[in-house]
Amino acid sequence: MQTYIVGGAVRDSLLGIPVQDHDWVVVGATPEDMLAKGFRPVGKDFPVFLHPGTHEEYALARTERKTAPGYRGFVFHTSPDVTLEEDLVRRDLTINAIARAPDGALVDPFGGQADIQARVFRHVSDAFLEDPVRILRLARFAARFPDFTVAPETAALMRSMVEQGEVDALVAERVWQEVARGLMEQQPSRMFEVLRSCGALARIMPELDRLWGVPQPPAHHPEIDTGLHIMLVIDYAAQQGYDLCVRFAALTHDLGKGVTPAAQWPRHHGHEQLGLDLIRAVCERLKVPTECRDLALVTAREHGNVSRALELRANTLVKLFERCDGFRKPQRFAQMLQAAECDFRGRAGDGIDFRERPFPQAPYLLAALDAARAVNAGDVAARCGDDKARIPLAVHAARVSAVKQLVRHSDDGDEAADAEGG
Template identity: 60%
Template sequence: MREFQRFLVGGAVRDRLLGLPVQDRDWVVVGASPEALLKAGYQPVGKDFPVFLHPETHEEVALARTERKTARGYHGFAFHAAPDVTLEQDLTRRDLTINAMAEDEAGQLIDPHGGRQDLADKVLRHVSPAFAEDPVRILRLARFAARFADFNIAPETGALMQQMVQDGEVDALVPERVWQELSRGLMEAAPGRMLTVLRECGALVRLLPEVDALFGVPQPEAHHPEVDTGVHLLLVLQQCARFNHTLPVRFAALCHDLGKGTTRREEWPRHIGHEGRSEKLAAKVAERWKVPTECRELALVVAREHTHVHQSGGFGPEARLRLLERCDAWRRPERFAQLLQACEADARGRTGFEDRDYPQAERLAADLAATLAIDQAAVSSAALARGLTGPDVGRAIRLARLNALEARA
């Protein structure tokens, strides 16, 4: 007979109670030592604390543990995992009550912190004062607020988050964890709510001051009935979620208007030249949080070119060709398609514009298709046969592309 008990914990229990699909199942074992798990056939995988893989299901199993704060930041913890650590002690170290429930192997619910009631009441509430010891939990709560958009944050939890920010805890966050949580939050059903929660507790200005600076900055009401640039950003992100856009598109949307936060007040509500400033600030954000290359590159081209894409309905063939060239569309057609998605979300992310057509995307996609259809090898061969070399061959290809666009004009 084995000497330990195994419990399903965290998100799997929460999602089952909500009637949602259970994606990952995490287990905690109580009354076990690492040696006992190894003897039972479990495979060790943990570095910071003992985590094992079940010998049959290969699901992750962790030893019940407690933790003690030893220094500022995410890594400033000492863990204690031993057979005498109880399930209740393990659950108490977790972030939110809705994530601090467990089930035994018979399906019996263990809920020492009222998580089931908070699910019913749609409340995000911290489990214990230990929440304040880990600044990542601010980001996690903001992400859960983006996932469960109809949940409210308990007042005492909101106050605790504000105190954590004032104490400088978020300043110790490492880029990898910040990006992990931000990227997951951007992919939730209501990504703008993550920003709202971070802003309300004061964390947004510490983590993304370029985004925080957009709130309160006006835009021309004729084009932006919502006026406030920060509100516009929230609407753009919601359009990204509406159409299930990828993470690179959502990150590009997050960064597309950053330059408007640096417009001088005397120039409000116009933002001349904000595109170039947005590109520089997007690069700064990407570097700070070690954003993946695919996300960073798309964000830069969207920041720089989104206004030109919006205006392209009035462009002639030569101007459209230059736009395709600047976007490196022939070498990166997939990225160009993502650029158009981000621009459409930007155009629709305005009060009353949510369902308007965006013909620019269809037209530019057709432009790219027409120019990609050119037999480039044949054009090159013909140019070489005429005695052209080097740059002149490239100009012949460019002329063929221009002719293709003129045929569509």
């Protein structure tokens, strides 16, 4: 019975970055051997055990055989006769197929150390073909290690997998899991570049894929291409350390530009509303968490109004807060402003960089919301007496009055001006 550290722990130590978790593979043992040593079984599909002291995962060395489409279509085989190399050959990338023995010696039968030095993602064997999740994992690794490139033969293999429909067999929850993890990496744009280059993005998120090649007005978007804009936006969100919901909202806020008529290009009038059904479709298909979906919808609908915030009347601002449910959910409103600021910052070209430009809209809107929230709705309702129908209007009017102290433009009460709020 021999134990080896495998996978990410070895890779990260060779890259000189902190190791978060240790995974172990056990050669020459049976499940009974593990139980006798006090390990606790946790694996459903194949024998995995938790160490009685450290609680780290120990998996018996195994081989696998493809039996059906998708990432679940495998039969696994474990026995004391399975060698370490037979276990490593089933892994996805050479950089993840290195093992470290207890004495520190490295077992690297597939050249993983050389690929780490060369900063290359390379598949270990044709077994890569059998699991479409490996495309998503590689793309996620590209977001984590943005200085790595995909080996040409691996890129070709991924394209063939997409063409053969393997990606279409992916389970929605697993797609979202990998996309969400990739969004939280150092440079999320690299994940989408890899997925797009092999054709996988068009299968899992066609609403996003179609944004490349769609032009925007150069005066506002010197990068011009909408797909490039989205990549700049999500990378800025990552640089700021924003949470997953903000990053997803940043990713999807301009989906409507992919369906505006080409005759209108480079303008995209009404793209905010056009994007809402597309976001709903993505979220339903990928089983996106409700909080991410709701923030994405609010951001897509209102990011144009946020950009015009300094021009809006007090009445229009209060209606914006009401539409966003800002009085009950001020934290989500603040998250929407973060995503909207990412939209503003994610623009570059011809020597122009928006990352250092002022974005006063966010503090301005937060201050206006605070002023409106400071209104005591209970006191206003009490002054309405028995006229219950007046209460909503009176509360709204009191909030408008409070916001007027902050806005730069007077509100003459003309309801036609409310069209400014979208």
